[in-house]
Amino acid sequence: KSQAKRKARQEESQKAKREAKRTKLTTNLIIALVIILFAAGIGSFVYYRMTTTQASSDYSAYLNADGTLKNVTPTDYINPLDYKNIIVPKAEIEYTEDHMTDDINSLLTSNKVASTDATLAAVEGDTLNIDYVGTVDGVEFEGGSTNGAGTDLTLGSGSYIDDFEEQLYGSHPGDSVTVEVTFPEDYTSEDLQGKDAVFEVKVNSIYVLPEFTDEFIAEHAGDVATTVEEYKEYLKASNEESNLRNYLVNYINENASATSFDNGHLKYLKGIIKNDHENYYTSYNQTMMMYTGKPVYNSFAEYTGMSNAEFETYLDEQSRARATIDMTYQYIFSDAGLTIDDSDYEEITKNMGTTAFDTYGKGYLMQMTLQNEVISYLTENATIQ
Numbered sequence: 001k002s003q004a005k006r007k008a009r010q011e012e013s014q015k016a017k018r019e020a021k022r023t024k025l026t027t028n029l030i031i032a033l034v035i036i037l038f039a040a041g042i043g044s045f046v047y048y049r050m051t052t053t054q055a056s057s058d059y060s061a062y063l064n065a066d067g068t069l070k071n072v073t074p075t076d077y078i079n080p081l082d083y084k085n086i087i088v089p090k091a092e093i094e095y096t097e098d099h100m101t102d103d104i105n106s107l108l109t110s111n112k113v114a115s116t117d118a119t120l121a122a123v124e125g126d127t128l129n130i131d132y133v134g135t136v137d138g139v140e141f142e143g144g145s146t147n148g149a150g151t152d153l154t155l156g157s158g159s160y161i162d163d164f165e166e167q168l169y170g171s172h173p174g175d176s177v178t179v180e181v182t183f184p185e186d187y188t189s190e191d192l193q194g195k196d197a198v199f200e201v202k203v204n205s206i207y208v209l210p211e212f213t214d215e216f217i218a219e220h221a222g223d224v225a226t227t228v229e230e231y232k233e234y235l236k237a238s239n240e241e242s243n244l245r246n247y248l249v250n251y252i253n254e255n256a257s258a259t260s261f262d263n264g265h266l267k268y269l270k271g272i273i274k275n276d277h278e279n280y281y282t283s284y285n286q287t288m289m290m291y292t293g294k295p296v297y298n299s300f301a302e303y304t305g306m307s308n309a310e311f312e313t314y315l316d317e318q319s320r321a322r323a324t325i326d327m328t329y330q331y332i333f334s335d336a337g338l339t340i341d342d343s344d345y346e347e348i349t350k351n352m353g354t355t356a357f358d359t360y361g362k363g364y365l366m367q368m369t370l371q372n373e374v375i376s377y378l379t380e381n382a383t384i385q
Helices: 002-051 097-109 214-220 227-253 263-294 300-305 308-333 342-352 356-381
Strands: 113-115 127-135 139-145 150-153 177-184 194-210
Touching: 097 227, 113 214, 139 194, 150 263, 214 227, 227 308, 227 356, 263 308, 308 356, 342 356
Parallel strands: none
Antiparallel strands: 113 194, 127 139, 127 150, 127 194, 177 194
């Protein structure tokens, strides 16, 4: 019995040692696996951070206070552009009589006046001011009345349900028109879907164009002209200057070229470009949420329509193009001996809005001022033929 008990104790002791060894081995394996997974996670995160551009809202980060690039000498990286011999085809900037007619009509249209002349008959394209009360089975429904406040409706716009606008063709100011319609089956209000409705419409007025006279110009465009002829001269001069400036901007964009780039400059630009895209993605989704109750894009990747790698390629291409243009502007500014005064900077900040400095910083605003001065210089010196 004594020998049997000793043997049993020995076997139990050996079994306990074996279990302890297995437990220790298992624990060590688990710890090793956790370490491997943690290291893999850290590695993936580091790799992602290294290969993915981080958005930056610091627009002036790589710019000096005067708008020039930090630690970048443009002539080290670009092919200097021949900006002193730019020839602009006249046809590219010409402001024609047709253009002038369109702009004058646009001014008149934006200042239409409501007429109650009963001899006027509404036609397609006319804007009417109307009041209406809508009923279904003789009962007024919610949202079916203007409550006497009046509302504008342009005939042919399709902004009202089918057949509503058509029944107002030929009506006159002061007319009362009974409009009978049927709401579509997919109408936004379920209570009205497929229902027949009657609208009692009162035509208050029809908008008409004012006469294009000296008095009209003095009242509505007095800051640039006081007579019709002065206004036409202003239109021609200002539009041809604007066309010329646009031509020269495109000229630089299309002809600027670089041989190499400063990596810090590219990284800065990629962060700014991505930040602009993220801001647009967010603001657009927020706007659509207000109107539709749901976002247009479920993710930033859906917005871009690209994989992370594809978007990084896009950012690289865009940053190189923008760096080339920025350096070319700075080269012309320096080579032509141009300068910026306070009024130039104040004009840019005024056009950008009161929060421009807080959003972009002085360096970025000065860079815009610098580039604007370059275009002004080229405008004065380009040959038009």
